[in-house]
Amino acid sequence: MDVDSDVGPAGPGAGPRARPNPIRKLASDVIIHRPSNAVKELVENALDAGSTSIKVTVKDGGLKLLQISDNGHGVNRADLALLCERYATSKLAAFEDLQTIATYGFRGEALASISYCAHLEVVTKTQTDTCGWKAQYSDGELKSEPRPTAANDGTTVSAEDMFYNMPLRRRAFRSASDEYARILDVVSKYAVHNPHAGWVCKKAGSALADVSTPAGSNAKANIGLLYTPALAAELLQVPETEFPNLGAKVRGWVSNANSNWARKGGWLLFINNRLVDSSKIKKAIDGLYTAYLAKGASPFVYLSLELDPKTVDVNVHPTKSEVHFLREDEVIDAVVGAVDKALAHANTSRSFTVQTLLPGADTFVQRDAATRPKPAPNYKVRMDPANRTLDSMITVVAPSQISGYDERPTKRRNVDPSADVQLVDETPMWNAPKDDQEVGESVCEFTSIDELRRAVHKRASPDLTETIAKHAFVGLVDRVMCLALIQHQTRLLLVNHAAMGDEHFYQLGLRQFGALGRLQLEPAPALSDLLRLAAEDEPLADHRLGVDEVVDKCTALLMSKADMVDEYFSLSLADGKVSSLPLLLKGYTPNLDRLPHLLLCLATRVDWDDEKECFEGVLREIAFFYSPRPFDEDEEEDPDEAAHQAWQLEHVLFPSFRRTQWPRTMSTDVSQVANLPDLFRVFERC
Numbered sequence: 001m002d003v004d005s006d007v008g009p010a011g012p013g014a015g016p017r018a019r020p021n022p023i024r025k026l027a028s029d030v031i032i033h034r035p036s037n038a039v040k041e042l043v044e045n046a047l048d049a050g051s052t053s054i055k056v057t058v059k060d061g062g063l064k065l066l067q068i069s070d071n072g073h074g075v076n077r078a079d080l081a082l083l084c085e086r087y088a089t090s091k092l093a094a095f096e097d098l099q100t101i102a103t104y105g106f107r108g109e110a111l112a113s114i115s116y117c118a119h120l121e122v123v124t125k126t127q128t129d130t131c132g133w134k135a136q137y138s139d140g141e142l143k144s145e146p147r148p149t150a151a152n153d154g155t156t157v158s159a160e161d162m163f164y165n166m167p168l169r170r171r172a173f174r175s176a177s178d179e180y181a182r183i184l185d186v187v188s189k190y191a192v193h194n195p196h197a198g199w200v201c202k203k204a205g206s207a208l209a210d211v212s213t214p215a216g217s218n219a220k221a222n223i224g225l226l227y228t229p230a231l232a233a234e235l236l237q238v239p240e241t242e243f244p245n246l247g248a249k250v251r252g253w254v255s256n257a258n259s260n261w262a263r264k265g266g267w268l269l270f271i272n273n274r275l276v277d278s279s280k281i282k283k284a285i286d287g288l289y290t291a292y293l294a295k296g297a298s299p300f301v302y303l304s305l306e307l308d309p310k311t312v313d314v315n316v317h318p319t320k321s322e323v324h325f326l327r328e329d330e331v332i333d334a335v336v337g338a339v340d341k342a343l344a345h346a347n348t349s350r351s352f353t354v355q356t357l358l359p360g361a362d363t364f365v366q367r368d369a370a371t372r373p374k375p376a377p378n379y380k381v382r383m384d385p386a387n388r389t390l391d392s393m394i395t396v397v398a399p400s401q402i403s404g405y406d407e408r409p410t411k412r413r414n415v416d417p418s419a420d421v422q423l424v425d426e427t428p429m430w431n432a433p434k435d436d437q438e439v440g441e442s443v444c445e446f447t448s449i450d451e452l453r454r455a456v457h458k459r460a461s462p463d464l465t466e467t468i469a470k471h472a473f474v475g476l477v478d479r480v481m482c483l484a485l486i487q488h489q490t491r492l493l494l495v496n497h498a499a500m501g502d503e504h505f506y507q508l509g510l511r512q513f514g515a516l517g518r519l520q521l522e523p524a525p526a527l528s529d530l531l532r533l534a535a536e537d538e539p540l541a542d543h544r545l546g547v548d549e550v551v552d553k554c555t556a557l558l559m560s561k562a563d564m565v566d567e568y569f570s571l572s573l574a575d576g577k578v579s580s581l582p583l584l585l586k587g588y589t590p591n592l593d594r595l596p597h598l599l600l601c602l603a604t605r606v607d608w609d610d611e612k613e614c615f616e617g618v619l620r621e622i623a624f625f626y627s628p629r630p631f632d633e634d635e636e637e638d639p640d641e642a643a644h645q646a647w648q649l650e651h652v653l654f655p656s657f658r659r660t661q662w663p664r665t666m667s668t669d670v671s672q673v674a675n676l677p678d679l680f681r682v683f684e685r686c
């Protein structure tokens with residue numbers, strides 16, 4: 001069977017939405033040790049319910065909020081009372097069923113366990129229900145009768161304040177970002193294994209999803225989306241192989257003999273569709289790769305193993321994900337054999353490799369390093385950042401944009417078709433620096449800002465920061481996909497400039513907090529008009545509020561913060577008019593079409609109660625607004641606007657990127673597409 005065309009595991013989780021089974025009770029003990037454990041259970045429940053769309057929202061690494069929304073078959077109203085009782089499950093009728101159960105969950109303990117350590121709320125609607133139901137649970141019990149509520153078909157489970165009643169466990173968490181990374185790891189892996197469903201995982205309040213895959217995808221494509229395109233490009237397929245005498249089947253995708261996956265999280269093992277660990281299998285596969293890989297290099301391995309459920313040890317504690325099964329050694333030999341075959345087959349037919357940019361970087365690993373050609377004397381590496389770029393070599397886009405560089409007229413853009421708003425950069429000249437501009441740090445007495453600034457240093461990757469600091473811009477590849485090419489030494493890198501912009505503008509805002517310049521809007525549009533534009537445009541998650549109500553509430557909220565946002569963020573809302581916006585980077589103007597959306601996000605996504613959250617939230621929203629991304633993929637774009645944006649991307653933004661401290665997480669948005677020595681190797685053979 002071709003895995004590429006496969007849209008997910010054959011288990012019932014992948015089937016069409018059915019009517020929910022009634023819930024019964026059963027026996028044993030699960031403990032949720034950390035938010036990422038809960039994510040795994042909740043995501044499995046969503047898959048069991050036949051969902052094709054699963055969205056995970058996380059606040060503070062899941063400690064503050066963990067929310068999983070699905071479009072599955074929902075829970076019957078009559079079963080809501082039982083949902084969180086220990087050993088309540090709809091997935092088996094008798095103990096013997098444990099032996100043959102094919103859905104992931106089989107214990108009926110996950111929701112119960114979560115209800116003991118968090119405030120748990122379930123909103124659910126079956127296809128036949130006329131309205132949804134909302135139920136809240138504590139210690140395994142319903143807190144009150146479920147209340148009717150508006151809801152889409154499916155289930156949303158929210159766990160708030162996890163471990164609120166276990167201060168020691170709560171304190172044991174090192175950091176929210178560490179836990180969020182674990183959650184992303186779990187969700188990414190389930191998304192690779194269940195590509196039939198569309199997945200989203202994001203931080204609450206962030207407009208940008210960290211995991212986002214379309215429904216009806218395939219495993220390889222999702223690896224490209226969630227890990228790196230370069231990795232996906234060089235994956236080898238382990239075609240589905242059956243071992244009838246062992247009652248086992250294996251399939252998957254693995255990296256080839258020339259690559260090195262030096263990051264964490266390159267080991268995805270599913271047994272009967274559950275993400276598990278098996279140190280024995282891992283050791284055996286690692287052993288196989290040592291025959292192929294250079295010393296110290298590690299592979300990326302995704303394997304799906306299906307075993308006769310009767311042979312898998314179902315009594316293993318679900319949070320201990322290590323599993324054991326019968327005839328383990330024989331099954332492992334068979335699996336290793338299947339992977340070896342894929343590797344051996346590929347090794348005879350390839351010549352050119354693509355390598356992911358790894359922090360620490362020149363990790364290009366070559367099994368036959370000895371036969372690699374010496375650097376040829378004719379290496380032409382464009383290292384001087386002042387060198388010409390693709391654009392300047394081919395055509396000059398919209399000459400007015402470039403020749404008018406020093407005396408550019410102020411740019412006009414429409415925010416509202418009825419109001420012609422102009423944007424005026426308060427810095428008198430459009431003398432954007434030829435190279436990058438240094439942006440100093442403002443003096444600031446808030447410890448929260450201090451902490452945020454220190455966090456920037458802490459999560460910085462020295463390698464990536466160095467790479468970007470010394471890059472040369474090569475050209476814009478795709479403005480809609482937000483891809484550009486840059487060069488660093490002998491490597492050609494494909495980068496996502498929107499993702500980079502998000503981080504860059506966040507850091508610029510943070511550095512200049514309280515001392516930001518201003519972009520004046522003339523005439524100043526009314527705050528409520530802008531909010532109305534955004535509210536009418538936005539598919540409001542739950543239509544509990546009408547547009548008028550949303551506009552009124554958001555206007556009132558933002559007006560109550562007007563002094564604060566004016567002082568710290570140079571966002572002036574005086575008299576209900578948006579008369580100035582923060583100026584983050586001289587010579588760079590954000591796309592004003594997105595201003596209404598910024599204001600709506602500020603009103604709805606920022607946590608205004610907590611100082612640090614609030615500052616960070618506002619800065620992130622402003623950064624998202626500033627970052628260069630197309631307003632609407634479907635809309636025809638004004639060619640002038642497009643040229644203007646391309647121009648400032650190359651001449652203002654990329655030079656300024658050199659000054660930012662890039663976080664380790666950003667390396668997923670930077671991948672190496674070519675390395676000169678390898679290109680030479682390819683051409684030598686021609």
Ligand code: ADP
Pocket residue numbers: 020021023041045046049070072073074075083088089090091105106107108109110111112155
């Ligand atoms: P288990 O998954 O082992 O049955 P859980 O505690 O995880 O136990 O869930 C209990 C029951 O709640 C499930 O058997 C199922 O009937 C119902 N359930 C939980 N989550 C969902 C969901 N997202 N959609 C539909 N039903 C659900």
Ligand code: MG
Pocket residue numbers: 041044045104105106108110111
């Ligand atoms: Mg479950």
